[in-house]
Amino acid sequence: MQKTVDELLQSAIIHDINGNAILAFNGVISQDAIVGLGDVLRSELHLSYPLSVVNKIFAIYIEMTQNILHYSNEQVDCNGKSFGKGAVFVFEIEGGYELATVNVISEKQHRYLEKKCNLINSLGKEDIKEFYLKRRRKIAETESKGAGLGFIDIVRRSGNPVVFDFETLEDEKYLFYLRSKILTE
Amino acid sequence: MENISIEGTKYTPEIKSDIQKGEIKFYGSSYPENANEFYQPVYEWVEKFFERDSASLVVNFYIYYFNTSTSKCFMNLLEILENNHKKGKKITVNWHYSEDDEDSLDSGEKLFMEMDLNHKLIPVNKI
Numbered sequence: 001m002q003k004t005v006d007e008l009l010q011s012a013i014i015h016d017i018n019g020n021a022i023l024a025f026n027g028v029i030s031q032d033a034i035v036g037l038g039d040v041l042r043s044e045l046h047l048s049y050p051l052s053v054v055n056k057i058f059a060i061y062i063e064m065t066q067n068i069l070h071y072s073n074e075q076v077d078c079n080g081k082s083f084g085k086g087a088v089f090v091f092e093i094e095g096g097y098e099l100a101t102v103n104v105i106s107e108k109q110h111r112y113l114e115k116k117c118n119l120i121n122s123l124g125k126e127d128i129k130e131f132y133l134k135r136r137r138k139i140a141e142t143e144s145k146g147a148g149l150g151f152i153d154i155v156r157r158s159g160n161p162v163v164f165d166f167e168t169l170e171d172e173k174y175l176f177y178l179r180s181k182i183l184t185e
Numbered sequence: 186m187e188n189i190s191i192e193g194t195k196y197t198p199e200i201k202s203d204i205q206k207g208e209i210k211f212y213g214s215s216y217p218e219n220a221n222e223f224y225q226p227v228y229e230w231v232e233k234f235f236e237r238d239s240a241s242l243v244v245n246f247y248i249y250y251f252n253t254s255t256s257k258c259f260m261n262l263l264e265i266l267e268n269n270h271k272k273g274k275k276i277t278v279n280w281h282y283s284e285d286d287e288d289s290l291d292s293g294e295k296l297f298m299e300m301d302l303n304h305k306l307i308p309v310n311k312i
Binding site: 031035039050051052055056058059062063066069133136137139149150153157 | 195196216217218249250252253254256257260283285286287288289295298299
């Protein structure tokens with residue numbers, strides 16, 4: 001990603017989050033990075049919240065970052081493995097937390113994600129639970145790594161619609177911004 | 186046939202079997218980089234275990250967190266168990282969940298929906 005952490009924090013959709021960033025990372029989102037940053041996040045949350053809240057936020061963090069690991073359009077090769085690049089932010093906001101991720105996507109992913117995010121945001125709380133189980137049942141039979149189940153899980157667990165945006169880059173690429181808000185009270 | 190023995194990491198569970206007792210146990214968190222690849226040996230072990238005539242199996246899960254791609258793998262595993270149950274094998278699945286976390290009970294319960302399997306949901310004080 002050509003943007004720096006500072007530039008991302010200044011972008012309209014991230015700047016719009018009214019809170020303090022307690023975690024900011026921009027770079028290779030390897031499994032090791034996800035586990036390491038996840039540990040930092042868990043320890044921070046454990047200071048103030050019960051296990052159920054810690055687990056909820058952690059679960060959303062994992063789905064958002066593993067999406068970058070697998071599906072970012074910017075991939076780097078390291079020891080024969082491929083890792084996605086992107087950025088992850090965690091903000092402490094009034095009454096809870098807000099997580100944000102940014103990564104490069106292709107034109108095809110742009111069309112898919114726009115449709116997917118609009119669809120899951122249109123579902124009510126009960127409908128999303130049912131939708132999740134139905135999708136899971138269906139894709140358990142396929143070889144796909146996850147195929148959008150992560151997105152449904154983010155909305156299902158957080159109980160809030162996702163906020164998302166796309167920024168046009170060169171060569172039919174886009175920056176995908178995704179936010180999920182979790183209220184703890 | 187050999188026992189399965191996989192040491193746990195922060196993001197993959199410890200998996201141990203005891204063929205003599207007829208037990209397989211999962212302990213820890215599960216959010217591997219590639220869940221399909223990670224659970225492949227488990228499917229193979231279970232299939233092989235049931236090739237024996239009188240095989241009966243107790244499956245103990247102590248998993249306090251698993252990601253969406255793992256949940257797909259657990260469904261696959263439960264389906265393998267269900268198929269063997271239908272063939273007349275004796276199978277019990279114990280899903281241990283954390284008393285302090287409602288989501289952990291909910292996510293366990295949901296795995297068994299529509300499954301024809303003998304299972305118990307067991308609260309644990311600290312996982």
